[in-house]
Amino acid sequence: MTGAEAATTAAPDLLYSEAEEDLRAAVRSLLADRCDAPAVLAGIESGRPYDPDLWRALASEIGTAGLLVPEKLGGQGATAREAAVVLEELGRSAAPVPYLTSAVLAVEALLGCDADDSEVAGLLAALAAGRKVGTLALPLSTAPGTALPATVRVAEDGTLEGRTGGVADAAGADVLLVPAQGAEGYGLYVVEAAAPGVTITPLVSLDLTRPVAEVALAGVRARRLAGPDAAEAAVRRALLTGAGLLASEQLGLAEWCLAETVRYTGERHQFNRPVGSFQALKHRLARLWLELVSARAAARYAADALATGSADALVAVAVAQSACSKVAVRAAEECVQLHGGIGMTWEHPAHLYLKRAKADELALGTPGRHRSSLADLADLPAPRA
Template sequence: MDVGLTEDQIALQETTRRFLEEQSPIGALRRLADKDESFDPAVWRQGAELGWVGLFVPEDHGGFSEGFQGVVDAAIVAEELGRVVFSGPFHAVATVAFAVAQAGSDAQKAALLPALVSGDAIAAWCLSGTGAQSGVEPGGLAVTTRGDDHVIDGIAGYVQDAAIAQHLLVTARSDAGLSQFLIPTDTPGVTILPLELVDLGRRLAHVRFEDVVIGAEALVGEAGAAAAQVERQLQVAVALQCAETVGVVDRALEFTLDYVKQRYAFGRPIGGFQALKHRLADHVTQLEGAKAAAAYAAKAIQDESPDAAIAVSVAKSQCGKWGTEIVRDCLHMHGGIGMTWEHDIHFYLRRAVSNEALWGTPAAHHERLCALAGL
């Protein structure tokens, strides 16, 4: 993201990039994958100490949201994370931190937010079921009352970082509407089922809730009245993902441009051939569109603009579709070396494909746009 950054935002961008280049370059993901791991807790804590999660959290609870533009600044961080295909739980933790800071009780804020800001705790959001609309709208979980308690049943699908989280933000539906709860992952009746992924630096799981009984103190906001807050959380989640995708594509296109200038065929760099020139020009055009859409979506959310929901779905439609298309073609331009484990580009393609599918596919967001337009 490089549209009209302030001095503070430039400093945030440069600090984040320098930290990632030193502590978590793309080679770090390769080393984790070679050890059959996907996450370095020490690096995550160091990143959290830079203030990544604190962008959403008030000073009273260890953050500094009052002096920053939360979603816009977090999108700057997310884009830098995409450039190295970062494996830490930034997306999940940032979204939950935003939710608790916005709607949590004083006790929930005091108990969880400082630990999220410091990197000592990890939280994940259970929003959708496992169906076609997963990631776009709540579903999969139902809540009923039993005396003074709440009882949750169902399955939340494709929950990012649930397998390494200590806390779950749970969105469930009742006859009265949507409610949200904050519970520990070791609550009786909660079962986390890790999934095998194409993205080697990401963790997804289905989370099963079987007669999970929780008290009123776990409720985030009012019972049955969480729809507006859930929509805001979804917008933040998608906007941060779009920013990450921009970083993934931007970096992949950078080293692909370097490669086609250095790789010779028939006595000249392959980047000099018209067929590749046209494809690269198209990719740059689509990437610039993705950058603009992602930047506007983040700003619209931060400003609480009336078109924020539309901006987010436009951004996901552009970033999701073209992120995968561009990085896949970058791999093709590398020829045989691009198909090997030793080259980095497959990590970027894996993340682009993963981001296209998570938090609603482009097709799902097209449907969402139609619904928002009243069609």
């Protein structure tokens, strides 16, 4: 067996390394100082698409925005494993920052282009340093492995025409990476969000910490970063990595919901006893803990498969999204319900986590879509009608 074959058949490492735990501690400390529940709620009420001060701190002080960018291009040269740790902590805080859209989706799409291109290299360096925020101009609901939307076209004069709805974090982006169909085929184009002819209209978003918008392009001049041979592969690479790492955000969200519910039910008393001591509630929380442990294994498996370039990456991502979406929603629902009346109020952050969990359930493919993909990958025929 060659060294390459041994690498691809090695067992996945689901444990966190010392460096990953150090990164977690740094991110968690920063979020504890600058992203507590009152701060998130205040930001939502102000109508900001995200917290720019928090984003600058994450990007420049800790360097998380450039984790997936190679060192020679101005990044940290880390892997999906480290990015997964960051997303766990961001999910735990329901942080209103464009990490998934800019540091994962946009960066991965650019990495699928020609890195020797000066504009691609410059964009990667700017995104890695946090000087610019980028987003992939596709509906956030787009799943990896499905037909890519073709709602933007390249006109005869080379400008872009069309509109795309449901683009996450577009309202706060500086750069749009726009997939478009033209006479020469599918291409990936870069557009400045403030360019003439670009209109970004915020839409009503379920998750107020990750708002979506409609992007309309009317005669917009753009530069092509990748042509038919590379553009579709670059976009699919971004969607697959985004879906796999979204599972880690869902894991962090579920962990916060369970920990907060256990804390509250241990303090809330009825009949002179903590409500958490009632057997029925113990069983509900114990079942949730077991589901969360399984979800953690799935999320770590996906992150490790993406980091190592495993041939099982497609399977790992489908498994992770199928499992983690369900657990995140269930944990958030239990959090709201077991907090009783206070859990239904705007002042308590439980609603932030429920909305994020439900929105994440639809992002980058529904659990049903990923289960269908998994069945295809495993060559399992669908039930006969």
